[in-house]
Amino acid sequence: MTTTSPNERSALLRPDGSPVRILVVDDETALADLLSMALRYEGWKVRSARDGAEALRTARDFRPDAVVLDIMLPDLDGLAVLGRLRREIPDVPVLFLTARDAVEDRIAGLTAGGDDYVTKPFSLEEVVARLRGLLRRAGAQAARAESQLVVGDLVLDEDSHEVERAGEPIHLTATEFELLRYLMRNPRRVLSKAQILDRVWSYDFGGQANVVELYISYLRRKIDAGRTPMIHTRRGAGYLIKPGN
Numbered sequence: 001m002t003t004t005s006p007n008e009r010s011a012l013l014r015p016d017g018s019p020v021r022i023l024v025v026d027d028e029t030a031l032a033d034l035l036s037m038a039l040r041y042e043g044w045k046v047r048s049a050r051d052g053a054e055a056l057r058t059a060r061d062f063r064p065d066a067v068v069l070d071i072m073l074p075d076l077d078g079l080a081v082l083g084r085l086r087r088e089i090p091d092v093p094v095l096f097l098t099a100r101d102a103v104e105d106r107i108a109g110l111t112a113g114g115d116d117y118v119t120k121p122f123s124l125e126e127v128v129a130r131l132r133g134l135l136r137r138a139g140a141q142a143a144r145a146e147s148q149l150v151v152g153d154l155v156l157d158e159d160s161h162e163v164e165r166a167g168e169p170i171h172l173t174a175t176e177f178e179l180l181r182y183l184m185r186n187p188r189r190v191l192s193k194a195q196i197l198d199r200v201w202s203y204d205f206g207g208q209a210n211v212v213e214l215y216i217s218y219l220r221r222k223i224d225a226g227r228t229p230m231i232h233t234r235r236g237a238g239y240l241i242k243p244g245n
Contacts, residue, residue, distance in 0.1 A: 012044070012135050014065065020135055023064035024048040025055040025081065026097060027074050035068065038124040039131070052076030056084055063089065065138070066131055069114075070097045082114060093134035095127070149184040152243030154223065154230060156184050170222050175200065179215050180223070183231070183241040192238040212239075 026032040049055035071078035096117040147159040153166040163170045228244030
């Protein structure tokens with residue numbers, strides 16, 4: 001078995017800094033043990049299961065970050081396990097193991113929601129590389145989700161500075177974006193003009209409250225025009241944003 005040395009590996013960790021968790025599901029004990037050993041060598045935490053029922057029990061307890069799943073198991077087939085697993089852990093990446101000549105299995109696995117597959121016999125290096133790719137993509141998607149503020153059908157991406165409502169892009173100026181971001185970070189909370197001036201303008205306008213009213217009106221034209229209003233005024237108190245439905 002040829003693998004990178006511990007010093008050459010780039011660590012893949014969970015958000016809390018602990019090793020990523022991989023569940024290996026295969027009824028061939030020797031193969032499952034060999035694969036588990038290779039994955040542990042990467043610094044990952046690994047558990048294995050020999051059939052579908054055991055895999056589902058282990059997944060509930062272990063909460064894996066990725067699953068290596070043989071499509072042929074003695075009780076439930078891999079597709080059935082995948083379906084039940086997705087109900088437990090919807091976004092977990094799944095790498096299918098299939099027979100070399102089972103084209104139908106590969107198509108069925110990917111159609112059912114599998115993320116990738118390798119065919120038997122396979123190299124351990126290939127499995128590790130495929131898992132690394134799946135884990136990185138899953139991490140990137142999670143990071144993207146964390147960068148988004150969502151209120152109802154309104155989505156603001158703090159990284160890309162993109163805003164859309166009901167899937168339609170909304171173009172904002174830099175100041176409009178900051179104002180909307182502040183509102184969306186505090187959904188259903190009334191924010192006073194003084195709070196908004198301090199957060200968005202840092203009193204650059206000399207504390208003139210009318211600039212808040214002006215920019216709220218700009219946002220309403222872009223966010224609420226022709227739609228159920230999301231930005232609301234509480235007279236004598238301030239402004240808030242909440243879902244429009």
